[in-house]
Amino acid sequence: MTPRQYIFALDEFERGDLFLFGTVILKSKQYAGFVRKWNKLRLSIKEQLIKDDPGVTGHKHWPKDGLPEIHAVSMFQSDHYYRLRRPSGDKYYLRQYAWLEEALKIVRHFEADIYVTPIDTIHVKGQVDIKTKKIEESVAEIEDFIGTSLPHSIKRELLRLRSSPYATMFPYVLDSIEQMLRSNKVEGSLICDHYEDCKGLSILDCYEIMRERGYFTAVTPPQFSDSHTEPLLQAADVVSYVLGRYLYPQLQRGRAGPVRQTAADEIIGQWYRRYISPRLYQYGSDMPSTPGIWSVVTTELALRRAGGEGDLGQKLRSFARAVTLDTLRQMSESAVQPAPPLPRG
Structure with a gap:
């Protein structure tokens, strides 16, 4: 059995009453090519940002690896170093939408599959x-x-x-990944973004205890990485954001009747149908x-x-x-x- 034949990148989206985990699954042999293509996009974004503002690399949120993070909420809302400092009459935010769409095209190019675990936090x-x-x-x-x-x-x-929704759902996702790998007689690794609600709770300690007792033999210990520099986590962030932005209005309609759709909602809907839905699975609803x-x-x-x-x-x-x-x-x-x-x- 070859270790880490698949890589699972996990990120969360939380808004109002909705919490979800979005997972991007990539074959390990594709990872190097994915990173090259993803970082090429980051480099082109960097060049445009520097052209607009030569001092942008001095921003306090600028990543240590020298390339801007493809971070969905910052780009969609023109936040942090994606906010143009000098006045401009151009709709410069549209190019950030274009960058996000390019990121989604990369995920589609590598035929990465997407899994989602949404939960209603009111429940x-x-x-x-x-x-x-x-x-x-x-x-x-x-x-x-x-x-x-x-x-x-x-x-x-x-x-x-x-x-905690995170602490409640994380082992559910981990168990689903474990069963997925075992049934296909392969192994995989899981990378996650740091999450505030996990401070004080060592998921790695829990994982090791579970592994000692015969669980989680196919998935390696979860690796908590920095999304500022990890391309696959950035992909999971973009995917989770589109999933969350698309599903949240559906949740609200179920509670409050018709919800006005904005231009941004229409863009999200197009991305969901074009890049997410064709390769989307949902983890089963029965808790193991x-x-x-x-x-x-x-x-x-x-x-x-x-x-x-x-x-x-x-x-x-x-x-x-x-x-x-x-x-x-x-x-x-x-x-x-x-x-x-x-x-x-």
């Missing part, structure tokens, strides 16, 4: 009260086991883990067992870290091990969703 946030009640019940069980009250910091961390086990593992990590090395820490670790093993036994018989296909060709 997630609406479950917070239920989750809070369940967490309070769990806390009472833990406190009864260790014979003392838990610090507020532990309770806060457990609630954060349970109510692995994310539930992951949830237990994150709780175990939170308890371990908050407990420290003293007597409380030892009691918490003892409780976490007991709960984890019991949960693993209960979940091991759960059915796993059918694996979606890998890229064609």
